[in-house]
Amino acid sequence: MSDPTRPRLPPNQGLIQNPARWPVVGEAAPRAGDDRPWTIRIDGLAARPATIALDDLRAGSIERRTLDFHCVTRWSKFDMTFVGAPLSPLLDAAGPAAEARWIRFIARSDRDHDTSLSLDDARALDPLIAFAVDLGDGAGERPLPSEHGGPVRVITPGKYGYKSLKWLERIEIRAEPKRGYWESGPGYHDNADPWAEERYVSGNVPPDLRDRMIAARRIGPRELVSVDFRGADLDDLAAPDSRLRNCRFDRARLRRADFRSANLSNASLREADLRDADLTRADLEGADFSGADLTGARLGGASLFGATFHDPAAGLSASLSPGALEPAQIGALVDDQAAYVRSVMD
Ligand SMILES: Nc1nc2c(c(=O)[nH]1)N[C@H]1C(S)=C(S)[C@@H](COP(=O)(O)O)O[C@H]1N2
Numbered sequence: 001m002s003d004p005t006r007p008r009l010p011p012n013q014g015l016i017q018n019p020a021r022w023p024v025v026g027e028a029a030p031r032a033g034d035d036r037p038w039t040i041r042i043d044g045l046a047a048r049p050a051t052i053a054l055d056d057l058r059a060g061s062i063e064r065r066t067l068d069f070h071c072v073t074r075w076s077k078f079d080m081t082f083v084g085a086p087l088s089p090l091l092d093a094a095g096p097a098a099e100a101r102w103i104r105f106i107a108r109s110d111r112d113h114d115t116s117l118s119l120d121d122a123r124a125l126d127p128l129i130a131f132a133v134d135l136g137d138g139a140g141e142r143p144l145p146s147e148h149g150g151p152v153r154v155i156t157p158g159k160y161g162y163k164s165l166k167w168l169e170r171i172e173i174r175a176e177p178k179r180g181y182w183e184s185g186p187g188y189h190d191n192a193d194p195w196a197e198e199r200y201v202s203g204n205v206p207p208d209l210r211d212r213m214i215a216a217r218r219i220g221p222r223e224l225v226s227v228d229f230r231g232a233d234l235d236d237l238a239a240p241d242s243r244l245r246n247c248r249f250d251r252a253r254l255r256r257a258d259f260r261s262a263n264l265s266n267a268s269l270r271e272a273d274l275r276d277a278d279l280t281r282a283d284l285e286g287a288d289f290s291g292a293d294l295t296g297a298r299l300g301g302a303s304l305f306g307a308t309f310h311d312p313a314a315g316l317s318a319s320l321s322p323g324a325l326e327p328a329q330i331g332a333l334v335d336d337q338a339a340y341v342r343s344v345m346d
């Protein structure tokens with residue numbers, strides 16, 4: 001599997017170096033008030049649907065796998081060891097029908113969170129149904145913490161983290177694909193290969209609608225994904241509460257833009273003019289501000305996991321006013337980004 005000529009960090013990911021650090025992404029707890037004993041149901045197009053109790057899963061054939069985890073919001077974490085049951089034998093036991101093509105994982109969570117893999121990927125990658133973890137931080141192996149999917153979650157090697165469902169309760173074998181939670185509304189790519197940077201499906205609004213938004217300098221709350229605003233003149237833009245995941249604003253003029261509480265996760269704002277913009281409480285996870293001018297911009301309360309301010313390879317560094325970021329926000333950045341931000345804000 002491993003190719004020595006390939007770099008270990010997929011494109012445009014930042015590395016978390018502290019082994020003890022492990023961000024919680026998405027839902028943070030299983031369904032509240034649901035105290036039924038934990039079981040995993042395998043059903044759908046199966047000759048032998050089954051309900052597996054957690055103790056039986058733990059008592060079955062178990063593997064330890066050390067792998068690198070890559071979140072679509074641009075942070076990666078190397079050498080995480082997960083302990084669990086490989087999926088393939090469980091599938092074999094259930095007996096997928098001849099027409100089975102997809103495996104859908106469903107969570108015991110308030111939104112019945114789900115994600116799917118093709119049966120071919122499920123066989124090739126052989127996800128782990130994991131119940132314990134060793135972060136390599138010296139604290140040893142421990143049960144999966146609840147916020148990280150405990151008591152039992154999926155760990156799918158070789159895909160962005162959203163294919164690793166937390167709080168696994170059901171595995172449905174299907175003939176037809178069904179797009180999962182992150183893959184539908186938010187528009188994450190269904191194949192999720194970090195090496196091909198399959199983060200998002202492509203732009204979801206027609207160019208004439210985008211041009212009208214630019215002319216009006218107003219972006220409403222409708223969900224835009226991967227829309228191209230590069231170079232646009234958007235000074236004084238009104239976009240509070242807008243949803244702009246993976247949209248591109250490189251070199252755009254965004255002076256005094258109002259992005260309060262906007263979702264700009266994974267947006268690209270390289271070399272954008274964001275002087276005096278208001279990004280208070282915005283979701284900026286995975287956003288790229290390399291070379292942007294953020295002088296006078298407000299970023300209080302913004303979520304910054306995986307955000308980039310400094311791209312040494314391209315020679316692009318953001319300008320930030322002293323005190324623009326709170327210590328907790330800087331702490332959410334991967335190590336080299338945090339070091340850059342500290343160096344300019346001191
Ligand atoms: N049930 C459920 N599983 C989920 C999510 C979620 O919101 N709900 N988020 C996904 C995403 S986007 C990632 S990156 C990983 C994060 O796992 P962690 O919170 O343990 O780091 O879980 C995935 N599995």
Ligand SMILES: [Mo]
Pocket residue numbers: 025071072073160161162
């Ligand atoms: Mo993610």
